[in-house]
Amino acid sequence: MIGKAEVYALAGLMFAAYALLGLFDRGRPRSWKNSLFWALLATSFLAGDRLGDLGNGLLVVALVLLAGIGGLAPAAQPIGSDSRRQASSQRLGWRLFVPALALPLVTVLGTMLFKRLAAAGYAIVDPAQATLVALAAASLIAILVALPLLRQPWSAPLHEGRRLIDSVGWAAVLPQMLAALGAVFAVAGVGQVVGDLAAQAMPADSRVAAVVVYTVGMAAFTMVMGNAFAAFPVMTAGIGLPLIVQRFGGDAAIMGAIGMLSGFCGTLMTPMAANFNLVPAALLELSDRNAVIKAQLPTALLMLAFNTVALYVLVWR
Amino acid sequence: MIKLLGIAVIVAGFALRLNPLPVIAAAALVTGLAAGLDVVAVISAFGKAFNESRYVSVVWLVLPVIGVLERAGLRERAGALVSRLKVLTTGRLLGLYFVLRQASAAMGLTSLGGHPQMVRPLVAPMALAAAEARFGQLPAAWHERIRAHAAATDNVALFFGEDVFIAIGSILLIKGFLEQNGVIVEPLHLSLWAIPSAIAALLIHGIRLALFERRLSRALRSPPAEPGESA
Numbered sequence: 001m002i003g004k005a006e007v008y009a010l011a012g013l014m015f016a017a018y019a020l021l022g023l024f025d026r027g028r029p030r031s032w033k034n035s036l037f038w039a040l041l042a043t044s045f046l047a048g049d050r051l052g053d054l055g056n057g058l059l060v061v062a063l064v065l066l067a068g069i070g071g072l073a074p075a076a077q078p079i080g081s082d083s084r085r086q087a088s089s090q091r092l093g094w095r096l097f098v099p100a101l102a103l104p105l106v107t108v109l110g111t112m113l114f115k116r117l118a119a120a121g122y123a124i125v126d127p128a129q130a131t132l133v134a135l136a137a138a139s140l141i142a143i144l145v146a147l148p149l150l151r152q153p154w155s156a157p158l159h160e161g162r163r164l165i166d167s168v169g170w171a172a173v174l175p176q177m178l179a180a181l182g183a184v185f186a187v188a189g190v191g192q193v194v195g196d197l198a199a200q201a202m203p204a205d206s207r208v209a210a211v212v213v214y215t216v217g218m219a220a221f222t223m224v225m226g227n228a229f230a231a232f233p234v235m236t237a238g239i240g241l242p243l244i245v246q247r248f249g250g251d252a253a254i255m256g257a258i259g260m261l262s263g264f265c266g267t268l269m270t271p272m273a274a275n276f277n278l279v280p281a282a283l284l285e286l287s288d289r290n291a292v293i294k295a296q297l298p299t300a301l302l303m304l305a306f307n308t309v310a311l312y313v314l315v316w317r
Numbered sequence: 318m319i320k321l322l323g324i325a326v327i328v329a330g331f332a333l334r335l336n337p338l339p340v341i342a343a344a345a346l347v348t349g350l351a352a353g354l355d356v357v358a359v360i361s362a363f364g365k366a367f368n369e370s371r372y373v374s375v376v377w378l379v380l381p382v383i384g385v386l387e388r389a390g391l392r393e394r395a396g397a398l399v400s401r402l403k404v405l406t407t408g409r410l411l412g413l414y415f416v417l418r419q420a421s422a423a424m425g426l427t428s429l430g431g432h433p434q435m436v437r438p439l440v441a442p443m444a445l446a447a448a449e450a451r452f453g454q455l456p457a458a459w460h461e462r463i464r465a466h467a468a469a470t471d472n473v474a475l476f477f478g479e480d481v482f483i484a485i486g487s488i489l490l491i492k493g494f495l496e497q498n499g500v501i502v503e504p505l506h507l508s509l510w511a512i513p514s515a516i517a518a519l520l521i522h523g524i525r526l527a528l529f530e531r532r533l534s535r536a537l538r539s540p541p542a543e544p545g546e547s548a
Contacts, residue, residue, distance in 0.1 A: 004372065007378075008371055008375075009545055011371075011375055011378055011414055014377070014378060014381070037362045038512025040373075043474055044367070044375075045369065045371060046370060048368040049368070051364075051368070052364075053362070053364045053365040053368075054357065054360060054361045054364060054446075055364065056361075056364030056367055056368045057360035057361050057364025058357075059360075059362070059364065060360075060367050061360065063338065064339050064341075064342045066394065068336050068338055071336070082447075083350045085387075085393055086390065087392070089389040089392075089397070090390075092389055092390060092394070093394070094394075095393045096386060096389060096390060097394070097395075099382060099385075099386060099389075100391055100439060103382060103434055103468060104428055104429045104443075105384075105429075105433075107428040108428050108446065109428055111401075111428065112486075132372055132375055133504075134428075135323075135376065135379070138379075139379050142382040143377075146382055146385050146389075147359075147385070150386075150389040152385050152389055154386045156331050156384070156388055157385050158381060160380075160384020160385050160387065160388050161358060161380040161383075163384060164383065164384045164387075165380055167542050168377075171337075171340055173338070173374065174337055174338070174378060175374070176371065176374050177337075177338060177369060177494075178341060178353065179321075179366065179367075179370035179373055180345070180367040180370050181327075181341050181344060181345050183350055183363075183365075183369070183370075184323075184366060184487050186330040186347060187321050187349075187352065187354075187362055188348045188351065188354075190320050190321065190324070190348060192319065193320050194321070224327070227472035228487070229486070229487065229490055232487075232490065232491065232494065233331070236495075237441060237498070241495075241498055241500070252495055252500045253488075253503065253506040253510060254506075255493075255504065255512035256494075256495055257415075257506075257507045257508070257509075259491075260480065260487050260490075261477065261480060261514045263513060264476040264477065267476065268469075268471075268472060268473065268476065270335070270546075271331050272331075274337070275373065276472050278337070279432065280436060280468035280471075280472075281465070281468070282431075283432050283433060283436070283437050284436070284437060284441055284464040284465070284467070286461055286465055287461060288336075288461070291465040291470055292465050292468045293470070294465065295466050296469045296472060298339030298525060299518070299521055299522050302521045303477070303517065303518055303521060304485060305522070306515055306517045307515065310514065310517075312325065313347065314510070315364060
């Protein structure tokens with residue numbers, strides 16, 4: 001059965017290839033640091049389950065030191081001139097969109113197909129990992145379609161992939177680091193402390209206060225944790241269920257739905273949600289790494305206000 | 318309370334714009350120590366969690382094909398397509414993408430978008446080309462603002478679309494958590510009550526994109542070219 005292990009092996013081989021290519025790249029200073037960084041990540045993907053917890057921890061420490069002291073090398077310049085790309089673009093025309101759209105479409109169709117197959121008893125792919133496997137399969141299929149269709153050399157995927165991953169740099173492991181920090185917060189019981197604080201801070205006899213503390217608390221705690229999923233149990237157990245539902249008799253489904261969406265407002269406003277906010281800034285080569293958050297801030301605040309009012313109006317309908 | 322020191326480290330680190338990786342590591346260390354773990358135990362706990370979170374980084378598997386497409390001129394092509402359609406201003410284009418992204422997310426098709434797959438190779442170049450077709454070479458600040466708005470549009474549309482689908486992760490989490498606490502809710506009800514916020518997000522972000530477009534035209538429309546418009 002194809003599952004996580006196979007996808008991780010593929011990702012590991014890709015990072016290992018980036019590390020190797022870096023060794024032959026003599027033109028750039030500090031390129032060895034990038035090589036070592038991707039080699040460590042490749043090790044994590046290929047052998048993470050055999051390293052042990054402390055081994056993985058030391059691997060992370062090494063990643064942090066490599067990125068933190070002096071930084072990684074900047075990305076290489078794109079291969080080929082602007083005018084060559086322009087000419088290629090005109091020659092290839094609509095064909096360029098075929099692999100570009102195949103990537104998301106195959107991901108979606110693959111996810112559905114793998115789940116159907118598993119439900120029908122043909123568990124070729126682990127249904128719990130259907131999306132992950134479909135994403136990996138779609139990436140491979142899109143390459144196999146793109147290379148002959150666009151007449152690109154077989155060396156292009158790894159060279160171009162390395163150029164892009166170098167332009168993302170250390171931000172590439174940021175979401176994974178933050179997910180791990182969330183787990184440490186959970187082990188230490190940070191959520192419990194915050195939930196207790198929020199519950200103490202509020203007057204217990206006001207419906208308005210209960211709703212405002214719940215929605216704003218969801219957003220604020222999500223900003224701290226970087227993830228509404230981590231904030232939801234804490235705020236709902238601390239304020240939502242005891243006050244809004246049990247004391248004041250509100251509807252739990254409405255509270256849960258709008259409470260979670262209030263948390264999403266927080267996701268839009270925090271660098272802790274790296275995969276939505278900081279990684280795109282790196283991918284789009286923005287000079288201000290908070291530029292995406294700044295673009296989202298007004299929408300996030302207005303939506304938080306809307307959710308607060310909507311929750312108050314709807315929950316006691 | 319001392320357990321919250323890690324949060325203080327994070328806030329200070331991000332405020333000072335330090336490299337986030339050491340800041341996160343320091344926050345984990347401080348939090349772990351405050352909770353009574355020793356250094357080796359904190360490093361092990363962090364390593365274990367890092368290893369279990371590898372699925373987050375699998376998305377980078379898409380970069381090779383995105384790179385190949387860029388090498389072959391996809392971004393130029395996407396831009397050329399938009400330049401020919403004069404009605405597609407930057408604001409309208411991002412608004413259209415918002416509707417498509419939100420609608421597909423509401424049907425559970427959350428993988429039909431995303432920053433490496435769609436925003437970098439297609440949406441951002443199209444949004445830039447729409448502005449360049451009308452105003453010529455863009456100043457760096459506007460170039461950056463348009464790219465940031467392309468990423469923001471994808472996020473907002475996804476967040477306030479996906480919960481309308483009943484089998485998405487957050488709906489299942491809400492249902493599961495309430496159930497543990499003895500409250501039974503129907504997933505259908507949860508997704509139904511996500512609809513008002515979905516509509517509000519469409520209106521609010523749509524209006525913001527229209528205002529963004531207006532500021533863009535005001536800033537970049539050169540007065541000599543259209544004397545009647547100059548203020």
